[in-house]
Amino acid sequence: MPRPKLAVWKFTSCDGCQLTLLDCEDELLGLAGQVEIAHFLEASRAVSPGPYDISLVEGSVSTPDEAERIRHIREVSRTLVVIGACATSGGIQALRNFADVAEFRSIVYATPHHVRTLARSTPISAHVPVDFELRGCPIDKHQLLEVRTAFLVGREPNIPRHSVCFECKARGATCVMAADGIPCLGPVTQAGCGAICPAFRRGCFGCFGPVDSPADAAVNVAALADRLRAMGMSEDDIVRVFRTFNAAAPAFADATGGVR
């Protein structure tokens, strides 16, 4: 039986999520035996044509060419898994969604009309149907390996949808908000990182985006914003804390007055 064909695609991003695959140092050569790495430009010159059994897509859609390209990739991919905050919510570059992209462009480029870009940076799911979304800025290596295993054997990935608070308790970390009065997005942020920040005496800053239950997220984000206010954070600070790597995820965007 031929090995399943794996393709890795990059859109607007920092390369960090596809690098996570190369950071699986102990598993990389084994993985290369289980699948045919058919398209992975960061790692290989060799490219074999589709269709592909699994496509991993990193990055958001931010240019007209990308909007075209993702449709083609969907057509040639049996399973499409999107990885990271850019691909699942639009990424840090979605801060343009709250501003005027023409102004952004003219701040960075002397002749802005040479630069083709869209007014909004959007997740892959805004353009094509997606089979699975793996959160994180960056994604977690162990979650990536779990997704790989699940799709290779044909089962649902075991990826928790609860908040970082669960992981924080499981890790035995002290609550930074209760103990030290440090603002923390853990109660509304999806688990997956292993609650790294609280373990370093830092509040969670939302790399994995809002918990994947729109109703819970909306209620809890509003309640957390009230709590942050009560802790003395200014309205501007509250807007900034929700507007980072998952700024355009609906539950976070709504909490800050929505996109432009």
Added chain:
Amino acid sequence: MTHRNDRSLRVGALSRVEGEGAMHVRVRNGEVADVQLEIYEPPRFFEALLRGRSYLEPPDITARICGICPVAYQMSACQAIEDACEVSVDERIQALRRLLYCGEWIESHVLHIYLLHAPDFLGYQSAIEMAADHRDLVERGLALKKLGNDIMEVIGGRAIHPINVKVGGFFRAPAPAELRPLGERLLQARDAAIETVQWVAGFDFPDFHHDHEMLAMTTPGRYPIESGSLISTGGLAFPASAFEDHVVEEQVPHSTALHAHLVNRDHYLVGPAARYTLNSASLSPMAREVAHDAGLGEQERNPFRGIIVRAVEVVYAIDEALRLIDGYQPPAPAAIEVPPHAGVGYGITEAPRGVLYHRYELDAAGLVTSAKIVPPTSQNQASIEHDLTEFVSTRLSLPDDQLQWECEQAIRNYDPCISCSAHFLDFTVERS
């Protein structure tokens, strides 16, 4: 196919680089008319989106410019903001930053040596293909890379976009006992790093030299990483605050990365070869010895031999990490207080790929009113194009597929990080 007077060669999507780019070569009447590195990495407008952000945010936000060298962005950002706020961190915080940065040098350099560049020299499409014949070599590289990542995880919380760095220092200083196991592994890894230098020094290198001006940092008594001022092979010497007096960036139509050159001078190079050429006397004794045994002279001007310099810098980063762990005293507190302050601040550090410059202007409330970031790849882009023009000129008799591979290899010499610079490769040779 060969010996045509006019042709056009286009590499549509460069592989084994970080980011997206293409290369286009135009040949007319048997001579190279034009070489373009087309960077089509979509712009993300970091310098614009930083406006109005708190002065405490740039280390986390700018880390997202590059997943391969986030620590470089965090370190240049912290330095620039602390400069604007007129504070300086103490020696212990400085030492822990340097140790974290050593982890990134090891991870990034080993990734480039083993997974991105060595396959070119040995004729493989990828390291994974190379592993079929040389599994032990690839495993040696992966183990070294993992050690770099583990240093970043222990100090930074995670390897990609570490969370423990803040303006003023760290959220939590690791206990000496947390660093000790890394020291033991570093001692063992030192042999693997020395073997790496010996391995890559045995590759076949094309006879090719450039005469670009080279720019790197210099640090009294140490090889430059996280602090220092700038010097060049052309006699320039200036601090971070004078960077924009000496370097100008301009937009070129074929790239979303801005091209930099030196004022009243020409294109120039940053990166491992520049650092080595300007600072080899400051390497650790072991790194100096292996560099000498590998045939590196006082200067290194063959870009293909950059892989040897990178391997020597891995030996250095291991030695330096060992020294820093040996003398480690946890900073207490882990971070100094940095009250907001209106002003302009400048930061430069040596990212794995070369000088990374940040400038921030802050208002009295600590909001960023303007930001400027000049990454290494946009500084090198004009020199890379210059090299390619020369390189292709001597190889026009090659068939397109061979010429393409050699050009890709020539580009990978500089370990271009395109996600950083767009602010690469689709290869075309147009023999029109």
